[in-house]
Amino acid sequence: MVRYLAFPLSRPSSISPGLPRSRLFPPFLHHSFSTTGTRWGPLLNTISHDHRELEAYYPHIIDNKSADERTRYRNLFVWELARHSVAEEMIIYPAIEKHVDGGRNIANKDRDQHQSIKEHLYRLQNLKAEDPDFEPTFKKLFSDLQQHVKEEEEHDLPELEAKLDKDSLLQLGKSFERTKVLVPTRSHPSSPRAPPFETAAALLSAPIDKVADIFRKFPKEDGPML
Secondary structure, rough: OOOOOOOOOOOOOOOOOOOOOOHOOOHHHOOOOOOOOOOOOOHHHHHHHHHHHHHHHHHHHHHOOHHHHHHHHHHHHHHHHHHHHHHHHHHHHHHHHHHHOOHHHHHHHHHHHHHHHHHHHHHOOOOOOOOOOHHHHHHHHHHHHHHHHHHHHHHHHHHHOOOHHHHHHHHHHHHHHHHHHOOOOOOOOOOOOOHHHHHOOOOOOOOOOOOOOOOOOOOOOOOOOE
């Protein structure tokens, strides 16, 4: 496995760019974050890209017979989802609260869903791939994540995009990506879940997570930028 910079200069590509699209986004409809045909703007494109990557890890974790490979892709799934979730809570949900009618209720609903996801993710990240609870824990986590993604992509984010112009949405997307570089790479469900306290906790936890990541196994070709 190639090791990388501790803080990437750009968004890491956790899936090899040369892979066929059918392998990037396999047609497992019951394993996908299926949404209706909502028209996506620049922010939704940024957020949904992460969602599709998480979706693509499912067969590597569930269908793989090798405990070593399951562990590597589990670590990659945790790395991606932990960063994604905290960045949403720090950047996207405050914007929903500020700009969308009823935004505080929407953001609190999303934070409640994130809390459940973080708790399942915390359990998953501490299980061995051979543990009999590994697969049920991942499937429960993935099921909760499917519902959350559906609500975000069909309702919450389109509501936000309808209130902001393209430049503002692009700036939000850039802030989201920059924040992902700085936040923890493991699940910390007991941490605060909204700024400013979440920001402080994230800045304290992130360096510890990033050092530990150096010693974790990731997919040999598709691993993150560490």
